[in-house]
Amino acid sequence: MEGREKYQLKIEDIHLSFGGLKALNGVTTGVRSGEIFSIIGPNGAGKTCLLNCINRFYHPEKGKTLFEGQDLSRLKAHKIASLGIARTFQNVELFGHMTVLDNIKLGAHIHMKSGSISGGIYYGKTRREEMALREHIEEEIIDLLEIEQIRKKTVHTLPYGLQKRVELARALAMRPKILLLDEPATGMNLEETEDIARFILDINEEWGVTIILIEHDMGVVMDISDRICVLDFGQKIAEGEPEEIRHNEHVIRAYLGEEDVTYSRLGA
Amino acid sequence: MRCGDFKDTYVRDEAIFQSVFVKVWLALFLVCLLIFPFLANEYVLYIVNLIGIAIIGAHGLNLLTGFTGQISLGHAAFIGVGAYTSAILITRVGIPFWWSVPMAGIMSAFVGVIIGIPSLRIKGLYLAIATIAAQFIFEYVFMTWESMTRGIRGINVPDPELFGFRFDTERKFYFITLFFVVVGTLYARNLIRTRVGRAFIAIRDRDLAAELMGINLFRYKLTSFAISSFYAGVAGSLWVSFMNIVTPEHFPLSLSIEYLAMVIVGGLGSVLGSIYGAIFMVLVPEILRFGTDFIKDIPAFQHIFAPLREVVFGALIVFFLIFEPRGLAELWRRMKNFFLLWPFSY
Numbered sequence A: 001m002e003g004r005e006k007y008q009l010k011i012e013d014i015h016l017s018f019g020g021l022k023a024l025n026g027v028t029t030g031v032r033s034g035e036i037f038s039i040i041g042p043n044g045a046g047k048t049c050l051l052n053c054i055n056r057f058y059h060p061e062k063g064k065t066l067f068e069g070q071d072l073s074r075l076k077a078h079k080i081a082s083l084g085i086a087r088t089f090q091n092v093e094l095f096g097h098m099t100v101l102d103n104i105k106l107g108a109h110i111h112m113k114s115g116s117i118s119g120g121i122y123y124g125k126t127r128r129e130e131m132a133l134r135e136h137i138e139e140e141i142i143d144l145l146e147i148e149q150i151r152k153k154t155v156h157t158l159p160y161g162l163q164k165r166v167e168l169a170r171a172l173a174m175r176p177k178i179l180l181l182d183e184p185a186t187g188m189n190l191e192e193t194e195d196i197a198r199f200i201l202d203i204n205e206e207w208g209v210t211i212i213l214i215e216h217d218m219g220v221v222m223d224i225s226d227r228i229c230v231l232d233f234g235q236k237i238a239e240g241e242p243e244e245i246r247h248n249e250h251v252i253r254a255y256l257g258e259e260d261v262t263y264s265r266l267g268a
Numbered sequence B: 001m002r003c004g005d006f007k008d009t010y011v012r013d014e015a016i017f018q019s020v021f022v023k024v025w026l027a028l029f030l031v032c033l034l035i036f037p038f039l040a041n042e043y044v045l046y047i048v049n050l051i052g053i054a055i056i057g058a059h060g061l062n063l064l065t066g067f068t069g070q071i072s073l074g075h076a077a078f079i080g081v082g083a084y085t086s087a088i089l090i091t092r093v094g095i096p097f098w099w100s101v102p103m104a105g106i107m108s109a110f111v112g113v114i115i116g117i118p119s120l121r122i123k124g125l126y127l128a129i130a131t132i133a134a135q136f137i138f139e140y141v142f143m144t145w146e147s148m149t150r151g152i153r154g155i156n157v158p159d160p161e162l163f164g165f166r167f168d169t170e171r172k173f174y175f176i177t178l179f180f181v182v183v184g185t186l187y188a189r190n191l192i193r194t195r196v197g198r199a200f201i202a203i204r205d206r207d208l209a210a211e212l213m214g215i216n217l218f219r220y221k222l223t224s225f226a227i228s229s230f231y232a233g234v235a236g237s238l239w240v241s242f243m244n245i246v247t248p249e250h251f252p253l254s255l256s257i258e259y260l261a262m263v264i265v266g267g268l269g270s271v272l273g274s275i276y277g278a279i280f281m282v283l284v285p286e287i288l289r290f291g292t293d294f295i296k297d298i299p300a301f302q303h304i305f306a307p308l309r310e311v312v313f314g315a316l317i318v319f320f321l322i323f324e325p326r327g328l329a330e331l332w333r334r335m336k337n338f339f340l341l342w343p344f345s346y
């Protein structure tokens, strides 16, 4: 009972394997409502797999995920969105041939009503709904993420960094309660990385969205996380506040094996 | 003040016909379409009616294949189902043409949904093969279910009537075709810029991400099949009342392929593309027929030029696939841009 109130998202003993490879080996953790929860770990540790299990893209052999007390294990992938779970991907998964604006509009799919008849007629309610959506996107999302200049551009023509930002915008259009971000700052320069960190903080504080963040940039992770979970070879090896993680022996050893290098990498 | 300005911009930005200039052109174009039948002869009007009916069918296939990414080789079967439904309703049940059209659409949509079910599991060429099954099943049904379809004898269908006015010439029928083409085009255009249409495109581009947005793939693929075959049914229904007869051999596999060629040549995923493609596929063979008829009169060329029409037609399609894979719609867009910017095109 206690646990149910304490955690918005609970992950219980998740096992996932590909052939002989154990990608996740009994991971248990929980995310509190309103926090920024980071997942770190070396390449191949199973971080992305964990998000894929939450999303129902992968079906773990064992274990449960509970979101606000509801078991996600039996839901279809498309049902996850309407619970308020949004996500961005390590390798951007945008609709490449559409404009930035249309991509973001797609994020709002679950919040809209028009169907195949009313949509084709485009009059009255449908028209008002489309206008309201456009206004919401312009004023809340495009403005926040500073992408006014590119709203009419076709996505595949944009540089990688901007595509990542558009993907974040699309996730925001889903008006999520919890946002799963898979390496949002990869491939970005210092300035862009700082922008992204600022956006994540804004989204967390102003919209009250819980964030699960996978990120290799330790500066960002240590700066903005409330708590951090460390995975290695599919197992959780540590969990706690940034300060604890920075000095945790297991983490230091797992991360690079070489203590002094690790120290500088973790920013201690 | 600033806010108000912004809102006006969105409203204008979201409109299909954005400037006064475009609206005036469109109005002029519509007036031309209305005057046109009084200037053209019956032969030209016959061709134009066929083009109109093909446009409606092509819109349907383009929504399914071009926008949702589901290849279908069963489109002719859906057109046939619409044609027979309409013919049977008019001749056996005595329902007027006007009601038979939407009913034919609904019947085809229903059949389309059933044929579309495999699309949930299979994609691309495999789906194309699965939809061919529909083609063969329905050709067989049209042929052998004699008590309903009268088999190869076919069904004779009377001309449509409205308040005692008979649409008994190509010229009169033109207005029926025009009406359905305009409605069908506007519907398609609106659909693809709202929720359902965006979901179709999302499924085509990246179905995994579409699911993440909460799009139910099962439901939307079937919706796409339903809408697509609804168009096919309407096209079939218009076709029987225009031709006044329907027989099983009117809906062969080659017609399905022709429709696929239409949307590819016109431009997959473009509403205007369906229109260009339909015009191309109906008009070019006619023009080639004139050309070859002329040459055929020269006795020495007779044997060589008889099949020339098919060869040239096929070559033109291949040419498009190679040099303009995005179709006539894209070619037209680039030409327009060129002239709009001229003389600063480069």
Ligand SMILES: Nc1ncnc2c1ncn2[C@@H]1O[C@H](COP(=O)(O)OP(=O)(O)OP(=O)(O)O)[C@@H](O)[C@H]1O
Binding pocket: A018, A021, A023, A041, A042, A043, A044, A045, A046, A047, A048, A049, A050, A090
């Ligand atoms: N679809 C798949 N098929 C086979 N193996 C997979 C699949 N997805 C992931 N794996 C394997 O599972 C392990 C964990 O992968 P995962 O993508 O979760 O790592 P990660 O922690 O996200 O690493 P990175 O930091 O490189 O993104 C890896 O060894 C990977 O090769």
Ligand SMILES: [Mg+2]
Binding pocket: A047, A048, A049, A090, A182
């Ligand atoms: Mg990863």
